Amino acid sequence: MRKGSPAVWAFVITSTAGFMAALDNLVVTTALPSIRTHLGGGIADLEWTVNAYTLTFAVLLMLGAALGDRFGRRRIFTLGLALFTLSSLGAALAPGIDALIAARAAQGVGAALLTPVSLTLLTSAVAPAKRGLAFGAWGAVNGMAIAMGPLIGGTIVEHLSWQWIFALNVPIGLALLPLARLRLTESHGPNSRLDIPGTALASAGLFGIVFALIRGNADGWSSPTVLTGLIAGAALLVAFVAWELRTDAPLLPMRLFRNRAFAAVNSASLLMSVGMFGSIFLLSQWLQTAQGYSPMEAGVRMLPWTAMPMVVAPLAGMLVDRIGGRIIIAAGLAFQAAGLVWFALIVAAHVDYSSQIPPLVLSGIGMALFFAPVTTVLMGSVKPEEQGVASGANNALREIGGALGIAVLASVFTAHGDFSSPQRYADGLAPAIWVGAAAIAAATVAALILPRRRAAAATATATAAAGDSADSAQPLSTVA
Template identity: 35%
Template sequence: MQLMMVLDGTVASLALSRIQEDLGLSDAGRNWVITSYALTFGGLMLLGGRLGDAFGRKRVFIAGVAIFTVTSLLCGLAFNEATLVAARALQGVGAAIASPTALALVATTFAPGPVRNQAIAIFAAMTGVGSVTGLIAGGALTEVSWRWIFLINVPIGLVILVFAFSSLSETNAERLKLDVPGAILATLGCTAVVFGFTEGPEMGWGSPLVLAGLIGGLVLLGAFLLVERRAENPLLPFSLFRNRDRVATFIAIALVGMVMFSLAPFVALFVQDVLGYTPLRAGLAFVPFAFGLGAAAFVASKLAVRVPPRWLVVAGTLLTFAGLMYGSTLDTSTTYVSHMLGLVVGVGFGVGLAVVPLPLCAISGVGPHEIGPLAAIAQVANVLFGPIGLAIVGAMATSKTLSLGGVSGVPAAEMNPAQLDALSQGYTFALLGCAILAALAALAALFIRFTPEQVAQAQAAEKAAQEA
């Protein structure tokens, strides 16, 4: 399940150009293909984890995989923008139910000790394997048809269901009061804000619908905070945010998530629409990013217990900032080896330096019973703020393109040179937006005061919690 979810997130970015051309999507509709999935996934993830505790993890996991599999089929059969976006949103619901239950099932399926440690290591490795495999397999599948990036999930999902029924044991259900209102308000609030930023450039920032989305989203998020203060079993316990260092950590996690979520689609669109790469070639062009990230993650995991973690995060985000500022100067004359290879590796390395210490900072200095909730909130912050970042960066890109005489929703192959240049400048302006987010993440990281000793304790506590 973990491998399938990572693959799905990677390949969708590579297929955007083909999907937009085939279904005639607007630029806003193109962004919704990515954001609709992430909004429901991130918004409902905490509730999905509680469902497993309340109704039994095997049962909930199977339900989530079934929803994900059926909606993947619907995505592959979509015939217009509305059907694809709706199916992607439902696919995110399935992922939100299955994903948080999957790791918990590893802990209940395998005996404590070396066997469980090996299972957790394999589970974690699926993220790296899926990232690289998704770039290659996703590009190859998109060459045939973008529909196959979703249809390939169907046989995989069926295999998961067969083994889940036969191999997993049910866990005891707990009597929990679920915070359904909180999950719904958080998801709807973020969706409304994303709608406002996504549709603003094309509908007009003074449009009643755009204003209603932005204002209504803020009202819904305010209502979410009120509900959480009074909820019996809140998704977001405010007691976990009394530490200022932890608040700064979550802000940095959210901003880094916005950078990563926004970066991939626009680089993929730039190399395909502007440089004329095929989806497979675009996927291969991304592979050095994964290697740069992996190398930095290895270095950061060693240094995080020796140097203050904020300096690793600051160094990583500033390296990312510098790379993206350079990326914002690319144009139609760009070549991969001369201009992009070093950029891709450098930004990957910068992101890797930042993403390793931040989750450890999120769980530093707390008791064993608080590690799980804090780790889950950190994951949600990373996933849920990504669509908001893409909406803001996407609005920058579309506004820039339209201001230069470009057009929205027209295949790049049908554009004249002036329109293509406007499109190129829009995409690179999006990279400037990502660079600004990276700089803000570096600023937030300066306020993280956790020590290397606290990070080392967090590493040990996290390992102990997994082995318990």
């Protein structure tokens, strides 16, 4: 890509916007104790501070892709960026915890609009021979945002205030808006139909389940509110699947899950996010609440886990071409699960930080080995014209896994411990981390279902040869 070329501008604009959207997944985690002190609220409110973003982000990602196809990808990208910027300002100025949660939900809507079309905009600007490099760089930037979130958040909170973790998005967003208008090329997709019923069913179903999980310990798991949330949420998700199977323009084409590689890699992504997001949510607060570190010190002490992808991911990326993604993904998940098991075994009220470094490093290596090949495996599992919707589905499922992970692990934590003392925090943290490790162990099993390298190559060749005759259904978002 030549300096100053449309491809370079597309990469800079879309990756910077994607960095902000990905960063806001976890940047808030090290700020949670400060937010709780300043705005009040219990652990359920802190969960919603994170999950209001991840839930709206997850359930509207696929709709964002469809809106881009219908109304123009540059237009929807710009709209999403404007909403994300405005709601970031709202979060920074929030006078109470409820206002902050509402602003975070609006941020998630903006992120859901800009993220799926950003990859499509980048693809249309980059020559086919260089798209692999562009995808890898775009994914690396987004992965770095997730990895560095706790440190960036902790540093800002300590030296400025928690409000600035949101306020800093505003000047960046304002700078990107005119660039997006002037430097990105408008494009539309072949399918302009929107799946509004599917979006409504998925949104309501996931909200019901997450709401019930968050309220379970406070209201009682047999309370009418919790049971209604669980039962109604599950029923709505079943209705969502049934609707997707019958509609001509599905939000998430269920036929893709008949593909073994696609189903396996998405199952692994969902389960990995349950364990990873839930664990980071609790560990970031553990270092401050129970271990007495400042927000920045906590972010630094999370680096053996969160920064490891920057060291290991390039090496893992080179190995993918040699031995395939299946064994690397499975090994990465196994390492991450083992790291969490190790951490759960050593958790105590006054455990020395040096004892925490090895499991954090092991988990970080595992996370790096997972993220490096997962996009390659995912994109290779579907036809070229389905790569846009496949990417959107994978991103959505990872965000859903994150929301469920925070809700589930926090429920386990509150059932066994609380914030009142280091010992009580340790009492709740250990069983929660065990649950996170179990989820990632299940993800390891899912990864082992991936086809071996030769089988995957044969499947990809057969799929490409089948061409348009394989299926007449059009995807919601395509790679140009």
